Amino acid sequence: MDNRGYANGIRHFIDTDAFTKEEILDIANLSLKIKNCIKNGYNPPLLKGKTLGMIFQQSSTRTRVSFETAMEQLGGHAQYLGPGMIQLGGHETIGDTGRVLSQLIDIVMARVIAHKTVVDLADACTIPVLNGMSDWNHPTQEIGDLCTILENLPKGKKLEDVKVVFAGDGTQVCASLGMLCTKLGMTFVQYGPKANFMQENLKCLSDPNYAYPDYIEIMEKNCKESGGSYLITDDREAVKGADFIYTDVWYGLYESETPKEERVAKFQAYQVNRELMQLGNLGCKFMHCLPATRGEDVTDEVADSEISLCWDEAGNRLTAMRGLLVYLTQYQREQAPTELQQACAKEQLEKFMAERGIN
Numbered sequence: 491m492d493n494r495g496y497a498n499g500i501r502h503f504i505d506t507d508a509f510t511k512e513e514i515l516d517i518a519n520l521s522l523k524i525k526n527c528i529k530n531g532y533n534p535p536l537l538k539g540k541t542l543g544m545i546f547q548q549s550s551t552r553t554r555v556s557f558e559t560a561m562e563q564l565g566g567h568a569q570y571l572g573p574g575m576i577q578l579g580g581h582e583t584i585g586d587t588g589r590v591l592s593q594l595i596d597i598v599m600a601r602v603i604a605h606k607t608v609v610d611l612a613d614a615c616t617i618p619v620l621n622g623m624s625d626w627n628h629p630t631q632e633i634g635d636l637c638t639i640l641e642n643l644p645k646g647k648k649l650e651d652v653k654v655v656f657a658g659d660g661t662q663v664c665a666s667l668g669m670l671c672t673k674l675g676m677t678f679v680q681y682g683p684k685a686n687f688m689q690e691n692l693k694c695l696s697d698p699n700y701a702y703p704d705y706i707e708i709m710e711k712n713c714k715e716s717g718g719s720y721l722i723t724d725d726r727e728a729v730k731g732a733d734f735i736y737t738d739v740w741y742g743l744y745e746s747e748t749p750k751e752e753r754v755a756k757f758q759a760y761q762v763n764r765e766l767m768q769l770g771n772l773g774c775k776f777m778h779c780l781p782a783t784r785g786e787d788v789t790d791e792v793a794d795s796e797i798s799l800c801w802d803e804a805g806n807r808l809t810a811m812r813g814l815l816v817y818l819t820q821y822q823r824e825q826a827p828t829e830l831q832q833a834c835a836k837e838q839l840e841k842f843m844a845e846r847g848i849n
């Protein structure tokens with residue numbers, strides 16, 4: 491895959507670094523336009539006749555449900571390909587799986603354990619591939635979060651004036667948020683314990699020779715281009731002036747989960763609670779990708795308050811999926827058959843069937 495997200499002449503959505511600021515804003519604005527359309531009673535059939543394959547190597551609520559609903563609402567169909575349901579992970583390689591799916595469906599998303607898997611899938615596919623979260627990033631979450639931020643911009647501010655503080659563990663959601671904010675010219679802070687700062691030179695678990703792109707290099711480059719800034723710190727002062735305070739769970743989900751006492755000892759000081767929210771600007775809003783561990787990464791008081799956007803964010807996963815699916819399938823338009831080609835194919839089929847007495 492090249493650095494613009496193309497492989498085999500097809501554009502994939504593996505990370506937002508492959509997209510320009512204008513393209514990311516285009517996707518978010520398309521997503522919001524479709525949202526408005528559906529809210530007003532019209533479901534545009536933009537994915538009519540299209541099938542999405544959804545590969546899940548891990549569990550999911552928001553990603554799975556939002557992709558499937560997005561396809562349904564826009565006239566398409568989604569197939570859930572969960573762990574143990576397809577040959578992947580047995581003797582069929584990710585590359586062969588990609589080549590086969592390209593013959594059977596129109597677009598595919600994958601939630602994977604190792605980021606390399608979704609990159610390899612895109613390299614093999616001749617249909618667009620979306621990254622539904624890897625150990626390196628969570629780009630569909632980024633588009634949903636951008637929609638939520640755009641819908642809740644502080645009065646009188648534009649994106650470039652906004653400060654976003656991520657409190658806690660330097661997860662892939664934290665890294666994705668940092669890459670998004672810096673791309674768009676915003677101010678980004680990770681406020682967390684030193685041992686859990688966003689990692690430089692993150693290692694790939696499945697292949698130690700595979701070099702993951704470096705978050706810090708990407709954010710540096712983004713800031714030079716956009717005028718944004720970033721800070722990774724354990725200094726509580728850095729939370730001051732936040733317009734949005736964001737958090738994620740305090741431990742890796744799945745097999746890398748750490749014991750409760752250990753994570754509480756490490757992260758308690760970074761919990762999003764009333765006191766932390768009060769360091770933000772007047773009107774500062776709370777964000778969380780969810781799932782949340784109530785009483786750990788966020789208190790009930792904040793999660794359930796009027797300043798909490800986490801439920802809107804979950805809704806905007808659907809907003810983002812619709813926009814992304816339409817945006818990526820539009821890239822196929824040039825290769826799509828013309829009306830004349832369709833009419834000729836239909837005529838040939840009808841003639842073939844009529845000659846054989848098939849109705």
Ligand code: CP
Pocket residue numbers: 549550551552553554623631779780781
């Ligand atoms: N935020 C998110 O990706 O949620 P799921 O793991 O439920 O998909």
